[in-house]
Amino acid sequence: MAGLSRRQFLQAAVAGVLPLSGCRKWLQTAxxxxxxxxxxxxxxxxxxxxxxxxxxxxxxxxxxxxxxxxxxxxxxxxxxxxxxxxxxxxxxxxxxxxxxxxxxxxxxxxxxxxxxxxxxxxxxxxxxxxxxxxxxxxxRWDSIAGYDAQVAEIFPHAWQAGPQTQLLQQQMHAMPKGGVILIAAPPDPYRCPPGPYERASMMAYWLKQHNPRGKIIILDPKRSFSKQALFEAGWAKYYGYGTANSLIEWHSLADNPITQLDVASRTVISDFGDRFTADVLNIIPPQxxxxxxxxxxxxxxxxxxxxxxxxxxxxxxxxxxxxxxxxxxxxxxxxxxxxxxxxxxxxxxxxxxxxxxxxxxPNWLNTCYSLVSPEHGISVAGVYKLDADKTVSAVVGAGGVSHSSVAGYRLQEAEYARIAYRSLVNNSFF
Ligand SMILES: Cc1cc2nc3c(=O)[nH]c(=O)nc-3n(C[C@H](O)[C@H](O)[C@H](O)COP(=O)(O)OP(=O)(O)OC[C@H]3O[C@@H](n4cnc5c(N)ncnc54)[C@H](O)[C@@H]3O)c2cc1C
Missing domain, CATH: 3.50.50.60 (FAD/NAD(P)-binding domain)
Incomplete structure (x- = not known):
């Protein structure tokens, strides 16, 4: 082996140039x-x-x-x-x-x-x-004046699952009857584009049973959001969306985003000075x-x-x-x-x-299921490829959001959402 680097040696061995018998153990354990x-x-x-x-x-x-x-x-x-x-x-x-x-x-x-x-x-x-x-x-703790990592212990973002998510759940449970939960959604790009809207859906499902006069207000720095038509159709079906008694309201503040928090009054303040006060504040900051x-x-x-x-x-x-x-x-x-x-x-x-x-x-895949209610799932999927200029693009015609007129399909998608979650965890950690 004199004169051979380890890399050359391995290449030679793999190519069959060197007899493997004498070094089999080395190859297996090194x-x-x-x-x-x-x-x-x-x-x-x-x-x-x-x-x-x-x-x-x-x-x-x-x-x-x-x-x-x-x-x-x-x-x-x-x-x-x-x-x-x-x-x-x-x-x-x-x-x-x-x-x-x-x-x-x-x-x-x-x-x-x-x-x-x-x-x-x-x-x-x-x-x-x-x-x-x-x-x-x-x-980006500097993007909303008055909101930092310490204040997030009081008003949780719950965007890294764990104690934050539990704290937000406890605050929702403790909210007075007829109270308001405010979700300040983040600007693009951020972790899990449909996440804030699935969160509103899951909170609305709980409020409907335990605090039906309560309300969730989403303040969004975007003009539109992921799977919007599917979410809104589901919200209309289950939570009165679009009516005066809707459990969910969505407001785009694209030209007037939230820039400030007043902790004492539980109020978020927009760029133009509009004030929004809530019983439960879920600020999901820019990332x-x-x-x-x-x-x-x-x-x-x-x-x-x-x-x-x-x-x-x-x-x-x-x-x-x-x-x-x-x-x-x-x-x-x-x-x-x-x-x-x-x-x-x-x-x-x-x-x-x-x-x-x-x-x-390489090619890459994405599928993201969301629950609007336990019986109503929606999804978006994408397939991505490497282009000749070495950038990534979506494969046209592959994926998209789930549309179906088949009876019972949303129920099936809710089941797929649960299966997809388990299979992703298994595929990654087991
Ligand atoms: C509410 C919510 C719902 C979501 N729902 C979905 C969904 O339905 N489907 C879906 O596909 N995605 C969903 N997502 C998005 C998904 O959680 C993230 O995209 C995913 O976790 C990203 O994985 P990651 O490994 O990059 O980061 P992470 O999961 O955040 O893992 C990063 C790890 O790095 C560790 N780390 C950080 N700094 C250091 C350091 N200095 N030294 C050592 N370790 C460090 C952290 O402790 C952490 O464990 C959701 C996200 C949220 C917030």
Whole structure:
């Protein structure tokens, strides 16, 4: 083997040039490379699992501060008492047991990209051959004066599932009869485009039974929203939408967005000074990539991480790949389903790069179900491709929103929503 680098040796062995008998054990047990995954959400879990499935010689470590993961998908169902926080929680045990993924319960404090090394909050340092960054989102705390991370402990955004979601649910339960819940929706791009409207639906379902004179007002900085016609048709069917007694009102404030919060009076204030007071305030702030991505200077002026879509490599660092909500994969929306799809394409690219192979041109998928009521589901789907100029575009004619005149179809879609959720969790974490 004298004169052969490890990479040349592996290439020769794979090509059958070298006899394998003498080095079989080495090939089976040696670690080819260390891939570190930052964040154990849908993107991180899926990429770790897929890497190990594709090439068991790669050592894969997920760094994640939480010892278990609480899924945002289906977390809106908590407001309609259709699911419990425990049912939303996923353990990392199967990734360890079934795929030998190493899980380190810690937070990445610093990425030293020049040294290909990360420093954890605990002080430990870890080297990587490739880093996959999947840390999700953070919030633009400077966009609504008076609303910051501390105030969000009083008026929860509930856009990272867990204690925030439970707090918002408790506030809804404690709301006086005939009270008002105000949802301040975020501007594009943000995590889960249909999420605020599914949340309003699930809250309306609960109010209808327990507080029927209550009201949900959505203030939106957008002129339109995801699956709008389907949501509005469902709201009209179940919640009186469009009538004086509607449980849900939607107002576009496209030219006059919410810019201020007065905590003492539970009032949000728009750019032109319009005031909206509520009993329960759910402010979902504008978003950007998680802090670690910003701090490592992997974001651009948009606040998201630009990548080469075919490999998910950061435009600013060839050895760092970014996937999931933190990455800019537009027009692919920021969803768990899309994160799962981006993760699989990324794993293929990383394995190709580590084996000196060319990267296959990927496709990506997204499907997003929402419940309008427990018996009424709606969905949107998209298929995406890499164009010759290396940008992503939607495949024309594939996907779209679910339209059907078939009796019972909405009931079926509600069931599909539950199945899709379980299958996505299984596909990513088990
Ligand atoms: C209310 C709601 C409903 C939704 N419904 C759906 C739906 O029905 N279908 C769908 O497809 N999507 C849905 N989504 C969107 C979906 O939750 C996200 O798109 C998805 O979670 C993105 O996955 P991710 O892995 O990129 O980020 P995340 O799931 O946020 O995971 C990121 C992980 O990184 C960790 N992390 C962050 N910083 C660090 C650090 N410095 N060191 C180590 N770890 C770190 C975090 O702790 C976190 O666990 C919904 C979202 C919301 C809010």
């Amino acid at each position: 670690t080819k490379a260390h891939v570190v995954v930052v964040g154990g959400g849908f993107a991180g879990a899926t990429v770790a699992k897929t890497l190990r499935l594709l090439d068991s010689a790669i050592k894969v470590t997920i760094i994640e501060p939480k010892s278990y993961y609480i899924t945002c998908p289906a977390s809106n169902w908590l407001f309609a008492d259709l699911i419990t926080q425990q049912q939303l929680s996923v353990s990392y045990q199967a990734l360890k047991d079934n795929y030998a993924v190493d899980i380190l319960t810690d937070r990445v404090a610093v990425i030293e990209s020049a040294r290909r090394r990360i420093c954890l909050a605990s002080g430990q340092q870890i080297s990587y051959d490739r880093l996959i960054l999947s840390p999700g989102i953070s919030f 950007l990539a998680a802090d670690i991505a910003v701090q490592t200077e992997l974001t651009d002026e948009s606040g998201w991480c630009p990548v080469r879509p075919e490999s998910s490599q950061s435009l600013f660092d060839d050895f760092i790949h970014v996937i999931g909500d933190a990455a800019h994969f537009a027009p692919i929306p920021k969803s768990a389903f899309a994160a799962n799809s981006e993760a699989k394409a990324c794993a293929l690219a990383v394995v190709a790069l580590l084996n000196d192979k060319s990267i296959a041109s």
